[in-house]
Amino acid sequence: MVFDKELDARGLGCPLPILKTKKSLADMASGQVLKIICTDSGSMKDMQAFANQTGNVLLSSTEEKGEYAFLMQKK
Amino acid sequence: MKKMAIIATKGTLDMAYPPFILASTAAALGYEVQVFFTFYGLQLLRKDLSDVKISPLANPAMPMPLPMPVMVQMLPGMETIATMMMKDKLKKKGVASLEELRALCLEADVKFVACQMTVDLFDFERSDFIDNIEYGGAATFMEFAGDTDICLFV
Numbered sequence: 001m002v003f004d005k006e007l008d009a010r011g012l013g014c015p016l017p018i019l020k021t022k023k024s025l026a027d028m029a030s031g032q033v034l035k036i037i038c039t040d041s042g043s044m045k046d047m048q049a050f051a052n053q054t055g056n057v058l059l060s061s062t063e064e065k066g067e068y069a070f071l072m073q074k075k
Numbered sequence: 076m077k078k079m080a081i082i083a084t085k086g087t088l089d090m091a092y093p094p095f096i097l098a099s100t101a102a103a104l105g106y107e108v109q110v111f112f113t114f115y116g117l118q119l120l121r122k123d124l125s126d127v128k129i130s131p132l133a134n135p136a137m138p139m140p141l142p143m144p145v146m147v148q149m150l151p152g153m154e155t156i157a158t159m160m161m162k163d164k165l166k167k168k169g170v171a172s173l174e175e176l177r178a179l180c181l182e183a184d185v186k187f188v189a190c191q192m193t194v195d196l197f198d199f200e201r202s203d204f205i206d207n208i209e210y211g212g213a214a215t216f217m218e219f220a221g222d223t224d225i226c227l228f229v
Contacts, residue, residue, distance in 0.1 A: 013170040015100040019179055022103035040169075053104045 001060065001071060004028065009038035010067070017043050018050050021072065025056060028074050033059065036070040043068050080220040081110045081227045086118030088129040088161060088173070089137075094119070094229050095176035101225070102183035110180075111216040113190035116229075117197070120189055120204045124173050128158040181207060188215060 007024045009017040017038040024034050036047070044061060047070045051058035059071040079101045083094040094116075098108045112120050118127055131137050132148045137157075147153070165172070171179070181187070187208040194201070194210065201210070209215075220226050 011169040013168055015096050015103070016169070016171050019099055019103050019183075022183075050104065 002033065003035040003071060004032040006035045007037070009036060009040070011039055013040055014042050014046065016040075018046055021047070021050065022054075025072065025074050030074055032074050034072045034074065036072060038068050038070075039066060040068070041066075043070070047072070076105065076107050077225075078107045078109075078219070078223040079225040079227070080216070080223045081108070081229060082216070083110055083112045083116035083119060083229050084114050085229065086115030086127060088127050088158060090229065091119050091124075091127055091173050092170075092176070095173060095180055097227065098185045099176055099179045099183060102180065102185050106224075108180075108183075108185040109188060109216075109219045110185060111188045111190065111211075111220075113193050117189060117193050117199065117204075119173070119177070120187060120208055122203065122205055124177075127173060128154050129161050130154045131157050177205075181205075 005024060005028060007020055009020050012020070017036065017040050021034065021036055024036075028034060040046075044063065047061060048058055050056070051072065055075040057073040057075065059073050061068065061070045063069075079097070081094050081098060085091070094110055098110050101108050118124075129137070130148075131139065131143060131153065132145070162172075188211050189204060189208055191210045191212055
């Protein structure tokens with residue numbers, strides 16, 4: 001799937017993936033898509049919670065071999 | 076805008092994390108956040124955070140690589156060793172340092188308020204603390220806390 005920017009948050013623990021996601025989205029335009037990759041197993045729930053509370057749209061979340069990938073569309 | 080207030084009263088390494096993690100995350104979620112640092116919590120506002128330590132003593136829940144009798148935990152230097160081990164573990168697991176989390180809070184406009192009474196009580200100098208913080212008392216905290224969605228005592 002197409003994305004405009006990628007954030008590598010591998011190896012980072014809570015709450016860094018969320019904080020870095022917030023920062024990355026800050027300099028993107030509305031409608032653009034951020035891809036986030038992380039290894040924090042709590043991120044599956046946290047990214048959804050982040051999207052629910054901020055209005056950004058979590059387009060997809062996938063897990064493969066201990067890595068979690070998310071596509072977040074800026075509101 | 077939603078608001079969150081936290082009172083941080085502890086100055087040990089383990090108890091330093093919750094206020095900074097919650098404050099930075101709430102700010103990222105769009106909350107207006109204020110943290111009031113009082114008593115030992117003031118240590119978390121010092122420019123130098125190297126005195127923020129953890130002790131296995133009287134802390135039976137702390138996971139240890141080997142069972143350690145209390146008599147051994149009392150030995151000089153054990154606190155320093157435990158702190159080094161904990162910091163090493165945090166780093167290996169990708170958990171941010173306190174300095175990093177604190178900087179992220181400030182960057183996200185989290186407001187830090189130091190308890191003036193405690194500053195005077197312990198004879199601290201304002202120059203001991205980081206810049207960009209405010210000083211106030213219980214009434215200052217209440218003014219903000221009275222109108223918050225989340226209010227925590229740590």
